[in-house]
Structures are given as structure tokens and as C-alpha cells.
Amino acid sequence: MPKVGMQPIRRRQLIDATLNTINEVGINDATIVQIARRAGVSTGIISHYFKDKNGLLEATMRDVTRQLRDAVAARLEKLIDAGAEARLCAIVEGNFDKTQVHSAAMKAWLDFWSSSMHQPSLHRLERVSSGRLFSMLVVEFRRELPREAARIAGHGLASLIDGLWLRAALSGKPFDEDLALALTRQFIRQQLARTE
Numbered sequence: 001m002p003k004v005g006m007q008p009i010r011r012r013q014l015i016d017a018t019l020n021t022i023n024e025v026g027i028n029d030a031t032i033v034q035i036a037r038r039a040g041v042s043t044g045i046i047s048h049y050f051k052d053k054n055g056l057l058e059a060t061m062r063d064v065t066r067q068l069r070d071a072v073a074a075r076l077e078k079l080i081d082a083g084a085e086a087r088l089c090a091i092v093e094g095n096f097d098k099t100q101v102h103s104a105a106m107k108a109w110l111d112f113w114s115s116s117m118h119q120p121s122l123h124r125l126e127r128v129s130s131g132r133l134f135s136m137l138v139v140e141f142r143r144e145l146p147r148e149a150a151r152i153a154g155h156g157l158a159s160l161i162d163g164l165w166l167r168a169a170l171s172g173k174p175f176d177e178d179l180a181l182a183l184t185r186q187f188i189r190q191q192l193a194r195t196e
Contacts, residue, residue, distance in 0.1 A: 019104040028111075032056070164184070
């Protein structure tokens with residue numbers, strides 16, 4: 001967590017520089033010097049506010065996960081009185097928001113997931129992020145399905161979202177939003193049509 005007092009514009013510069021550096025060279029080869037140079041700041045600024053590269057990575061991923069929450073929330077806000085299918089589709093669309101599927105964000109997420117297995121602070125952040133998605137999906141499925149069916153459907157849809165995203169990230173090709181949305185909508189309809 002960065003120290004209090006950093007100007008928002010400077011913070012944005014550092015986060016964008018971190019994403020761009022990860023996009024270019026990957027997290028393992030990214031250095032504080034490269035990130036500082038790209039952001040137009042001294043390495044001392046990074047050390048002062050973030051302590052080290054891991055602190056800056058954590059702040060960057062907190063920003064990316066905040067963008068994800070905002071993308072989902074903005075879509076759901078417009079659907080307060082909508083049914084489960086529309087709300088589930090909105091959650092999916094938020095997960096496939098442009099802030100999450102551009103090259104730099106996708107590479108950052110991949111590096112974050114692999115790093116989170118070895119760094120407790122990143123692991124906690126990853127657990128919160130994936131737990132939030134699963135909970136939201138189950139709550140929406142629960143509107144029309146019994147508890148266990150809603151949990152199974154939530155697991156399935158979360159896995160489908162992650163799988164489609166991961167296949168796109170590993171392919172190196174642009175994310176095919178139309179295909180991803182068609183597949184997830186089909187899954188949602190199939191689950192909601194279950195009569196258990």
C-alpha cells in the first residue's frame with residue numbers, strides 16, 4: 001500500500017509506467033529503474049512511496065482490480081430492477097471491460113497470478129478478487145436457482161470467464177469480446193433454465 005501524500009497524477013504515472021514496462025519486458029525483467037525512467041520520476045520516489053518493486057506491483061494490481069470493480073458496478077447500477085440473466089451478463093461484460101483486456105492489463109494479470117503464489121500480500125489480493133467474482137455470481141444465480149445449483153453455476157461461470165480470458169491472454173491475439181459474450185450468455189441461459 002503506498003504511503004499517504006502521493007499526488008494522484010504521479011501515482012497514475014507510476015501505475016501506467018508499471019503496466020507498460022510489464023507489457024514490454026514482463027514482471028521478472030521489469031526493474032525499478034525502467035519503471036522510474038518511463039514515469040519520469042526518480043527511483044527514490046518509488047522507494048519512498050512503495051518500498052520496492054513488489055509494493056509497486058501490488059499498488060498496480062489494486063488499481064487494476066479497482067477498475068474491474070468499477071466496470072462491473074457501473075453496469076449493475078443501470079440494472080437495479082433487472083432480472084438475474086441481465087445482471088449476470090453485466091458482471092461478465094464488466095470482467096471483459098477494455099480496462100481488463102488490453103495487452104498491458106492482460107500481461108499484468110498473468111504475472112500477478114503467478115507472483116501471487118509466492119507473495120502473501122499478492123495472494124491475499126488475488127483471493128479477494130476471485131472471491132468477490134464468485135460471490136457476485138452466486139448471489140445473482142440464487143435469484144432463480146436453489147442454493148447448491150447457484151453455487152455450481154457460479155463456479156462454472158467464474159471458470160468460463162477466467163478460461164476465456166486466459167486463452168485470449170496466452171494466444172497473444174486481441175480479445176474476442178463477441179465470442180466471449182456469446183459463450184457466457186449461452187452458459188447463463190442454460191443454468192437459469194435448470195429445474196432442480
